[in-house]
């Protein structure tokens with residue numbers, strides 16, 4: 734699937750399509766008690782900065798990564814070649830709603846800042862079949878860190894209805910998985926990401942067809958800056974129980 738032009742321009746040359754950093758990804762991976770010849774899946778990998786970090790961290794692993802947009806996969810393929818990962822990192826254009834992999838194929842399934850596309854609860858239910866027994870699921874989702882302001886609540890009610898407290902997310906996880914731990918994406922990751930995004934949005938300012946899209950992203954940034962204590966992406970780390 735091809736990416737809309739103004740969408741492409743907004744995220745052009747960003748190394749991440751969501752707030753994140755090497756430190757945060759590595760903090761998350763440190764929570765996993767597994768090594769050796771692992772099979773790992775990165776769902777909605779974007780340009781694959783985390784895909785490559787995962788491949789570097791689990792040195793004997795095979796990593797498969799997919800995204801709906803070919804443009805991002807092409808960019809990731811370039812980086813795979815630059816890093817000499819061609820023999821163990823593989824990419825696909827694929828829809829997260831219908832991942833074309835066998836049941837129990839993976840030791841780890843990772844999805845950063847993308848589960849909201851189909852909804853956290855549905856994602857956990859649908860993707861569970863991909864995990865081997867005792868395999869790890871790592872999914873980040875926007876979550877309340879404290880009682881949100883009216884502005885935060887209104888913004889997210891209209892953007893992603895499943896934003897919820899960390900406590901409630903953990904309860905949802907426990908319906909189907911063993912909960913392991915969580916990691917909150919720090920404010921510095923959001924600021925770095927938004928600063929880079931704003932540079933691109935400024936370049937798009939004269940494009941009338943992108944007006945509504947740019948307005949929505951600027952609003953997202955303003956709301957975050959006024960309410961950065963209220964919410965963040967939170968990585969949830971969980972395990973598929975053998976019997977569940």
Ligand SMILES: C[S@@+](CC[C@H](N)C(=O)[O-])C[C@H]1O[C@@H](n2cnc3c(N)ncnc32)[C@H](O)[C@@H]1O
Nearest residue numbers: 749750751777778779800801802828829845847
């Ligand atoms: C917010 S970005 C996150 C990308 C990457 N995980 C990161 O954190 O940089 C969301 C990603 O989901 C991809 N995407 C959107 N709809 C999708 C779908 N139905 N299936 C797979 N990927 C999808 C987008 O192309 C984009 O790369």
